[in-house]
Amino acid sequence: MKQKNSHHDISVRKLQSLLGVSRSVLAGLIDAGFVTPARGPRNELRFTFQDVVLLRTAFQLQSARISSRKILAALARLRTQLPDEIPLSGIRVSAVGNTIMVRTGPSQWDANTGQLEFDFEVADIKGDVVFLDVSSAKKDARKQADEWYALADQLAADADSSGAEQAYRKAIAISPKPFYSAYVDLGAFLCEDDARCQEALAVFDEALLHFPEDAVLHFNRAVALEMLGRLTDAERSYARCLEINPRYADAHHNLALVKEQLGDQQGLVRHMSAYRKLST
Numbered sequence: 001m002k003q004k005n006s007h008h009d010i011s012v013r014k015l016q017s018l019l020g021v022s023r024s025v026l027a028g029l030i031d032a033g034f035v036t037p038a039r040g041p042r043n044e045l046r047f048t049f050q051d052v053v054l055l056r057t058a059f060q061l062q063s064a065r066i067s068s069r070k071i072l073a074a075l076a077r078l079r080t081q082l083p084d085e086i087p088l089s090g091i092r093v094s095a096v097g098n099t100i101m102v103r104t105g106p107s108q109w110d111a112n113t114g115q116l117e118f119d120f121e122v123a124d125i126k127g128d129v130v131f132l133d134v135s136s137a138k139k140d141a142r143k144q145a146d147e148w149y150a151l152a153d154q155l156a157a158d159a160d161s162s163g164a165e166q167a168y169r170k171a172i173a174i175s176p177k178p179f180y181s182a183y184v185d186l187g188a189f190l191c192e193d194d195a196r197c198q199e200a201l202a203v204f205d206e207a208l209l210h211f212p213e214d215a216v217l218h219f220n221r222a223v224a225l226e227m228l229g230r231l232t233d234a235e236r237s238y239a240r241c242l243e244i245n246p247r248y249a250d251a252h253h254n255l256a257l258v259k260e261q262l263g264d265q266q267g268l269v270r271h272m273s274a275y276r277k278l279s280t
Helices: 012-019 023-031 049-063 068-081 136-157 161-174 180-191 194-210 215-227 231-244 249-261 265-279
Strands: 045-047 091-096 099-104 107-110 121-125 128-132
Touching: 012 023, 012 045, 012 049, 023 049, 023 249, 045 049, 049 136, 136 161, 136 180, 161 180, 180 194, 180 215, 194 215, 215 231, 215 249, 231 249, 249 265
Parallel strands: none
Antiparallel strands: 091 099, 099 107, 121 128
């Protein structure tokens, strides 16, 4: 394998935008040893494309309750497979039970063993499980959506805001199934601009029609509402996030601050206490 070039040209702020997570979550991923960022000329943290993929993977697998030991082992193998730039075929990592699967283009493999897997879908017919080939039309649409999503990430990393937004929206529009990651990334991307939080809110609202029990979407929606000054609505969205995932530390933190602004001192103390317990 050829030696990779390491271009540490992604800032913490840009990384937060690409991942759609808070600074404290990002710090937790770094502290866990999932990546080792470089230092810039002013001692600021700088990241590579590989770091973005690895951190996105770690965050998603943590959310799927995969153990840190297994994540670290998978990332060690994945790190050796990553190209210097984002391929248009994309890189997707997901948890299938306790197995961490990686898809690069048409190939799918076990991140811990490196074993290749076949691309089949499973259907239940009269109690019997049968394997069905995915239709070529559906495959093509999914592949195109993945390509637009990967392109959006590349354009975002290159600071092409307009191009990245268009690519995220295209991925959502042509995907044969609701495209969770594209919704999350587009909403977080729009929320970087205070003037576009209303548009970000619309993205999260649409995503929640498809993924109503997703804590991350409710959290991001609450952030957008808070930035719009709609504190009571933000309070409800943070609370909904915590109903789904009571251990969502950042939701406790943000909700505590919203409670303080709304004059609820008991709520402030309760959620700040929960945040501190989860953060230690």
